Amino acid sequence: MKKYFLKHKILNFILIILTTITVGAQTINSMLLIPLMQAMTDKNVNQFLRILLIFVVIFVVLVLANYFQTVVQTIVTQKQVNDIREDILTSVSNMNYEEFHSRKSSDYVSWITNDMSMVETEGFANFYNIITCIITVILTALALFKLNNTILIVAIVLGLLMTTAPRIFDDEMRRAVKNISQKNEKFTFISNNYLTGFDLLFHNERTKLLIEKIKISFTDLKQAKVKQSKVQASMIVVILLLNVIAQCSMLGLTGYYIIQGKLPIGAIMVSVNLSGVLFNTIQTMVGAYSRAKANGNILDKYPVVERDDLGISKDFDNIISSKNLTFKYNDKSTITYPSFTFSKGKKYALIGSSGSGKSTLFKLLIGDLRKYQGNLNFDNDSYSELNVSSLHNNISIVDQTSHIFSDTVRNNLTLGLEFTHQEIKEATDKAQITDYIESLENGYETILKDTSDLSGGQAQRLSLARALLFNRNIFLIDEGTSSLDKEIARKVEDTILKTKDKTVIMITHHLREESKKDFDEIIELS
Numbered sequence: 001m002k003k004y005f006l007k008h009k010i011l012n013f014i015l016i017i018l019t020t021i022t023v024g025a026q027t028i029n030s031m032l033l034i035p036l037m038q039a040m041t042d043k044n045v046n047q048f049l050r051i052l053l054i055f056v057v058i059f060v061v062l063v064l065a066n067y068f069q070t071v072v073q074t075i076v077t078q079k080q081v082n083d084i085r086e087d088i089l090t091s092v093s094n095m096n097y098e099e100f101h102s103r104k105s106s107d108y109v110s111w112i113t114n115d116m117s118m119v120e121t122e123g124f125a126n127f128y129n130i131i132t133c134i135i136t137v138i139l140t141a142l143a144l145f146k147l148n149n150t151i152l153i154v155a156i157v158l159g160l161l162m163t164t165a166p167r168i169f170d171d172e173m174r175r176a177v178k179n180i181s182q183k184n185e186k187f188t189f190i191s192n193n194y195l196t197g198f199d200l201l202f203h204n205e206r207t208k209l210l211i212e213k214i215k216i217s218f219t220d221l222k223q224a225k226v227k228q229s230k231v232q233a234s235m236i237v238v239i240l241l242l243n244v245i246a247q248c249s250m251l252g253l254t255g256y257y258i259i260q261g262k263l264p265i266g267a268i269m270v271s272v273n274l275s276g277v278l279f280n281t282i283q284t285m286v287g288a289y290s291r292a293k294a295n296g297n298i299l300d301k302y303p304v305v306e307r308d309d310l311g312i313s314k315d316f317d318n319i320i321s322s323k324n325l326t327f328k329y330n331d332k333s334t335i336t337y338p339s340f341t342f343s344k345g346k347k348y349a350l351i352g353s354s355g356s357g358k359s360t361l362f363k364l365l366i367g368d369l370r371k372y373q374g375n376l377n378f379d380n381d382s383y384s385e386l387n388v389s390s391l392h393n394n395i396s397i398v399d400q401t402s403h404i405f406s407d408t409v410r411n412n413l414t415l416g417l418e419f420t421h422q423e424i425k426e427a428t429d430k431a432q433i434t435d436y437i438e439s440l441e442n443g444y445e446t447i448l449k450d451t452s453d454l455s456g457g458q459a460q461r462l463s464l465a466r467a468l469l470f471n472r473n474i475f476l477i478d479e480g481t482s483s484l485d486k487e488i489a490r491k492v493e494d495t496i497l498k499t500k501d502k503t504v505i506m507i508t509h510h511l512r513e514e515s516k517k518d519f520d521e522i523i524e525l526s
């Protein structure tokens with residue numbers, strides 16, 4: 001958290017100044033009670049009105065400072081929370097395929113939503129609460145010092161006792177907060193998983209499963225929150241007890257000095273007021289410190305991932321080849337591949353029964369899976385030594401999942417890169433999707449919601465158009481035309497297979513008899 005606080009040091013400094021003005025105004029008004037009471041005792045109306053006027057002016061300052069303090073605190077908190085979100089997303093965007101998929105994607109959603117609202121309401125809010133408390137304690141202590149030295153010393157001792165005793169709950173609090181974060185992740189995952197399967201449940205008359213499954217995870221979340229609240233409540237009981245003891249001691253001590261004639265009668269009001277403020281503030285501060293600390297630790301769980309630019313970066317010149325290539329998913333049996341060679345500019349069909357390892361080979365070729373055995377070479381370099389970005393820059397892929405972003409058709413095609421309209425249209429022409437796009441209300445600028453806005457075949461043609469637009473040396477296509485009708489599939493495949501200088505590797509279940517002649521080689525996996 002310190003890093004984010006320092007990044008916005010000017011705004012934070014302004015916030016501290018505004019907090020000091022607010023707290024200072026409150027303390028001065030408390031101190032004004034002594035001359036105010038004295039003026040009343042002396043029946044000095046002019047003096048009374050003068051002090052009352054000062055009281056009102058300071059009160060106006062307090063209200064204004066308080067207003068700006070609230071606004072600045074919101075601005076700086078939002079900036080800091082967004083910085084944390086950006087850092088998390090930077091790490092996520094730097095992850096490789098295996099690292100990203102080692103967690104559920106809903107975990108990432110939970111990090112930047114649930115966790116950030118905890119960091120905002122518990123972490124930063126408590127942190128600023130502590131700053132306000134520290135300023136209050138310092139100014140109140142100064143005021144008490146003005147009243148009487150001994151009273152100040154007693155107040156310091158009691159204050160220290162109040163701040164140290166509740167530390168015994170620190171570890172338990174940290175565990176409770178971590179537990180809430182984990183339960184939040186699980187809740188988001190289960191909700192997402194079952195809600196996205198609504199259609200399946202609906203058509204099987206099983207939508208009740210939504211409640212049954214999701215309820216378990218929000219019941220778990222409730223229990224985690226109750227647990228945290230119990231730890232917090234125990235801590236508050238201890239602090240409250242010490243607070244009562246401290247305020248009674250101050251009352252007794254001030255009363256003793258007044259009886260002794262060492263303090264004026266008005267001092268009792270000031271002492272009660274200031275020690276109330278002091279010890280209540282310490283009570284708030286200790287609770288806030290414990291919660292801020294526990295929430296600050298949430299930040300430790302996010303991995304810091306730097307961009308991996310290691311490995312050889314190159315352009316595809318000649319061949320991809322394999323020898324004795326095998327791959328094993330954790331506890332599954334080993335997938336064994338025949339030796340193969342994909343030469344530049346040639347066209348290959350990869351066929352094989354279900355489960356024979358076609359999609360796994362697709363992931364090996366694009367560099368998603370790195371832990372293979374045997375040889376897999378990109379020209380003369382081993383795949384394991386290659387930089388993944390350079391593979392991405394050489395291979396255009398179309399896989400079985402045609403993800404659609406909630407964005408315009410154009411941005412779904414370009415993924416934010418610059419292409420001329422001519423280039424985009426040529427790609428959509430080749431993928432046989434231009435007519436459909438132009439029939440939409442805003443053509444290429446039409447905003448698609450998600451995959452449900454398109455038919456399976458349309459989504460697939462959009463993916464094909466993107467691959468054609470990106471126009472890399474190799475086309476790697478996994479069942480890329482399976483959702484298209486025969487006529488369109490034939491046209492799209494023809495276009496791809498006729499691109500002379502491109503290497504095409506097409507994984508398919510549906511190799512049509514008449515297409516076989518268009519491939520240089522058909523490789524069968526078993």
Ligand SMILES: Nc1ncnc2c1ncn2[C@@H]1O[C@H](COP(=O)(O)OP(=O)(O)OP(=O)(O)O)[C@@H](O)[C@H]1O
Nearest residue numbers: 329330332335352353354355356357358359360361
């Ligand atoms: N992520 C994974 N974790 C564990 N095992 C996996 C994973 N993905 C695939 N497998 C297993 O690896 C084997 C090959 O799967 P793969 O998806 O590569 O086959 P495929 O030939 O593409 O199948 P299909 O034609 O049905 O799509 C299968 O036994 C499958 O169960």
